[in-house]
Amino acid sequence: MRIDIITIHPQLLESPFQHSILKRAIQKGVVEVNLVNLRDYSTYKQKQVDDYAFGGGAGMVLMIEPIANCINHLKKERSYDEILYTSPDGELLEQKACNYFSTLKNIIVLCGHYKGIDERVRQHLITKEISIGNYVLSGGELAAAVLCDGIIRLIPGVLNDETSALTDSFQDNLIAPPVYTRPQEYNGWGVPDVLMSGHSANIEKWRHEQSIERTQQRRPDLLK
Ligand code: SAH
Numbered sequence: 001m002r003i004d005i006i007t008i009h010p011q012l013l014e015s016p017f018q019h020s021i022l023k024r025a026i027q028k029g030v031v032e033v034n035l036v037n038l039r040d041y042s043t044y045k046q047k048q049v050d051d052y053a054f055g056g057g058a059g060m061v062l063m064i065e066p067i068a069n070c071i072n073h074l075k076k077e078r079s080y081d082e083i084l085y086t087s088p089d090g091e092l093l094e095q096k097a098c099n100y101f102s103t104l105k106n107i108i109v110l111c112g113h114y115k116g117i118d119e120r121v122r123q124h125l126i127t128k129e130i131s132i133g134n135y136v137l138s139g140g141e142l143a144a145a146v147l148c149d150g151i152i153r154l155i156p157g158v159l160n161d162e163t164s165a166l167t168d169s170f171q172d173n174l175i176a177p178p179v180y181t182r183p184q185e186y187n188g189w190g191v192p193d194v195l196m197s198g199h200s201a202n203i204e205k206w207r208h209e210q211s212i213e214r215t216q217q218r219r220p221d222l223l224k
Pocket of ligand 1: 088
């Protein structure tokens, strides 16, 4: 899979891909992440990519020209399955969407900034808009990092068996059971006996029951 992320702050996105699971996925060649600096597509001498909003008001708006130039340039190299824009008023990101995105070959993720991007980009150049929650961030970079992490860990070969994504919360509309590790007792606080029993069928059964109970308590909406 290849992900091109268009941003005015590529440095903000360097670290998330240089550690842990995402780093390994890139090293294995399972995914290629290409950070594209929007300013490289500005037609202005000062590399300007934003301007005042028509009609006035506070906040700058990313212009359509550099974004269109950038997307057109990328599209000349390969065809894209989705061109995503991170936006607080987009579709709320859920596991189902991550599953779908993880099956794609090439995607673009466009990060907005300031007051947002010229509406015509959203109308004509974007295929889907994704929100990571009902709050407003300063820019789309952290949202893009969240989105990419959610997608990349699902690509076959990225996680090993132990950390299999299939047992994570939301995959089957259940949230994950509690987990414990050494020491077996801390401060008088123990761990459930069944986990120490070595009886794998009982452990599986307990975990499933815990998942259902937790979902009923914490996220009854998932059971509907
Ligand atoms: N004025 C806009 C917010 C702009 S925030 C509004 O009120 O809707 C600047 C940029 O941050 C956006 O263009 C978007 O790319 C990104 N962003 C902010 N919050 C986000 C969220 N919850 N999910 C995804 N992207 C977000």
